[in-house]
Amino acid sequence: MASRRHNRYGEGREALLAATVSVVAERGLHGLTFRAVSEVAQVNNTLISHHFGTKEALLHEAVAWATTRAIRLSELSAAEEIDESFAAALVELIAREPHLQLFQYEFVLESRRRPELREEAVALYEGYIDALERSLVRKGHTNTKALARAVFAALDGLVLQQLTVTDADSVREAVICIGALLDANLHADRQPA
Amino acid sequence: MASRRHNRYGEGREALLAATVSVVAERGLHGLTFRAVSEVAQVNNTLISHHFGTKEALLHEAVAWATTRAIRLSELSAAEEIDESFAAALVELIAREPHLQLFQYEFVLESRRRPELREEAVALYEGYIDALERSLVRKGHTNTKALARAVFAALDGLVLQQLTVTDADSVREAVICIGALLDANLHADRQPA
DNA sequence: CGTCAAACTATGCAGGTGCTTAGTTATTTG
DNA sequence: CAAATAACTAAGCACCTGCATAGTTTGACG
Incomplete structure (x- = not known):
C-alpha cells in the first residue's frame, strides 16, 4: 500500500x-x-x-x-452552505479516505472505556461542532449551539452509514436534505407562523 | 449483575x-x-x-x-412526534440501557470487515429508517426516504454522542431541535417562499 | 576519524487465546 | 426403570500476545 x-x-x-x-x-x-x-x-x-x-x-x-490530520472534515463542517456540492465533496472524501473516519469511530467508542482518551474525544467532537456553529451563526440561525450539535450528529451518522450499510448516493441525497431543512428553518424564523 | x-x-x-x-x-x-x-x-x-x-x-x-431485542428504540423511531417528551424518553432510554446501543455500534463497524454480518446490519438500519419514514409520510412530509435517512442519522449520531462525549441535557436539546427543523420544513412546504 | 545517543533489530518468555478431546451430568423418551 | 440425547465441565494444547532483555546500526558532532 x-x-x-x-x-x-x-x-x-x-x-x-x-x-x-x-x-x-x-x-x-x-x-x-x-x-x-x-x-x-x-x-x-x-x-x-x-x-x-x-x-x-x-x-x-x-x-x-490522527486528529491533527482530520482537519479536512473540519473544514468541510465549516463550509458556508450545505448544498449539492458540499454533499458531493463529503461523500467523495469518505469514499476516498475512509481510514481516518473509521479510526475515529473506533476511538470514540474506546474513549468510553478508557478515561484517558475521553478528553481528546470530547475535544475532537466539540471542535467539529464549534466550527459548524460559527457557520450557522453567520447565516443568521438561532439556538445555534443545539442546532449545530444536531446537524453535526446527522452528518456524523450519515458518514457512519456510508462506511457500513448505505450506498454513497443515498447518503448524498440525505445530506442535501439536511441543507434543505436548514433553509426551511431560516425562512420560518423570519416569517413565524 | x-x-x-x-x-x-x-x-x-x-x-x-x-x-x-x-x-x-x-x-x-x-x-x-x-x-x-x-x-x-x-x-x-x-x-x-x-x-x-x-x-x-x-x-x-x-x-x-440483540436486534430482535432492540425493538424499543424502533418503536421510539416510529413515534408520532419528535417533541420534548420524545427527546426525554430517548435520552433516558440510552442512559438506562446503554448496552444494546453500544453493542450495535461495535457490530455495525465490524460488519464492514465481515461480509456475513453486512446483511443483518443493513436490515437493522433500514428497519429503523423505514419505521421513521412511515411516520414522516403520515405527517405529510415530502422526499420522505432521504428525509428519514437524515433524521435517523441525526438521532443515531446523537445517541453515539450521549454514549461517549456529550451530556444527556445537550443531547436532549439537540433532539428537540430536530423536531423543530421538521416542523419548519412542513410549514415551508405548505407556504413556499 | 572516534564518541555517543538514539533508532532499530533478534531472541525469547510468561501469560492469554480459541478450540479440541474426553468425560460427566441432567432431561427426555420408551 | 433403562436407554438415548443433549447440556455441560475438566484438562490441556498449539498458537499468539505484549513486552523485556540484550545487542546492533545509524547519524550527529567534535
Missing part, C-alpha cells in the same frame, strides 16, 4: 503511527497488535515498545496524530 | 448470548473472549464451542439475538 521497502532511519515512529490508524480502520481495535502494526510499518515490533512503551500509549499517540 | 449463582440446565445458551452483548458493550470487541463471556454467563468456556462452534458464530448469533 505505502512504499514497498523499509523506511529510512528516523522515520519509524511516524510509520508506526500511520500504520496504527490503518490497522485499526481495517481490522478494528481487536486487530491492533504489535505484530500487525509493525508489519504494515515495515519495522520490528519491538520498536513500538521503544517509541511508545505500551500498546495503550501507542493508541493514545495515534489518536493525537 | 444478573442472578448471582449458576443457570439452570438448558439456560446456558441464552445466558451466553446475553453475556456476549454485555461483554462487547463494556469491553469492546477486543474484550470479547471465551473466558470473559463464560465468566459473565457463569458457565464453562467450552460451552461456547458446544453451542456455537466458533467465536465468529457466537457474535453472529448474538447480533440476531
Whole structure:
C-alpha cells in the first residue's frame, strides 16, 4: 500500500503511527497488535515498545496524530452552505479516505472505556461542532449551539452509514436534505407562523 | 449483575448470548473472549464451542439475538412526534440501557470487515429508517426516504454522542431541535417562499 | 576519524487465546 | 426403570500476545 521497502532511519515512529490508524480502520481495535502494526510499518515490533512503551500509549499517540490530520472534515463542517456540492465533496472524501473516519469511530467508542482518551474525544467532537456553529451563526440561525450539535450528529451518522450499510448516493441525497431543512428553518424564523 | 449463582440446565445458551452483548458493550470487541463471556454467563468456556462452534458464530448469533431485542428504540423511531417528551424518553432510554446501543455500534463497524454480518446490519438500519419514514409520510412530509435517512442519522449520531462525549441535557436539546427543523420544513412546504 | 545517543533489530518468555478431546451430568423418551 | 440425547465441565494444547532483555546500526558532532 505505502512504499514497498523499509523506511529510512528516523522515520519509524511516524510509520508506526500511520500504520496504527490503518490497522485499526481495517481490522478494528481487536486487530491492533504489535505484530500487525509493525508489519504494515515495515519495522520490528519491538520498536513500538521503544517509541511508545505500551500498546495503550501507542493508541493514545495515534489518536493525537490522527486528529491533527482530520482537519479536512473540519473544514468541510465549516463550509458556508450545505448544498449539492458540499454533499458531493463529503461523500467523495469518505469514499476516498475512509481510514481516518473509521479510526475515529473506533476511538470514540474506546474513549468510553478508557478515561484517558475521553478528553481528546470530547475535544475532537466539540471542535467539529464549534466550527459548524460559527457557520450557522453567520447565516443568521438561532439556538445555534443545539442546532449545530444536531446537524453535526446527522452528518456524523450519515458518514457512519456510508462506511457500513448505505450506498454513497443515498447518503448524498440525505445530506442535501439536511441543507434543505436548514433553509426551511431560516425562512420560518423570519416569517413565524 | 444478573442472578448471582449458576443457570439452570438448558439456560446456558441464552445466558451466553446475553453475556456476549454485555461483554462487547463494556469491553469492546477486543474484550470479547471465551473466558470473559463464560465468566459473565457463569458457565464453562467450552460451552461456547458446544453451542456455537466458533467465536465468529457466537457474535453472529448474538447480533440476531440483540436486534430482535432492540425493538424499543424502533418503536421510539416510529413515534408520532419528535417533541420534548420524545427527546426525554430517548435520552433516558440510552442512559438506562446503554448496552444494546453500544453493542450495535461495535457490530455495525465490524460488519464492514465481515461480509456475513453486512446483511443483518443493513436490515437493522433500514428497519429503523423505514419505521421513521412511515411516520414522516403520515405527517405529510415530502422526499420522505432521504428525509428519514437524515433524521435517523441525526438521532443515531446523537445517541453515539450521549454514549461517549456529550451530556444527556445537550443531547436532549439537540433532539428537540430536530423536531423543530421538521416542523419548519412542513410549514415551508405548505407556504413556499 | 572516534564518541555517543538514539533508532532499530533478534531472541525469547510468561501469560492469554480459541478450540479440541474426553468425560460427566441432567432431561427426555420408551 | 433403562436407554438415548443433549447440556455441560475438566484438562490441556498449539498458537499468539505484549513486552523485556540484550545487542546492533545509524547519524550527529567534535
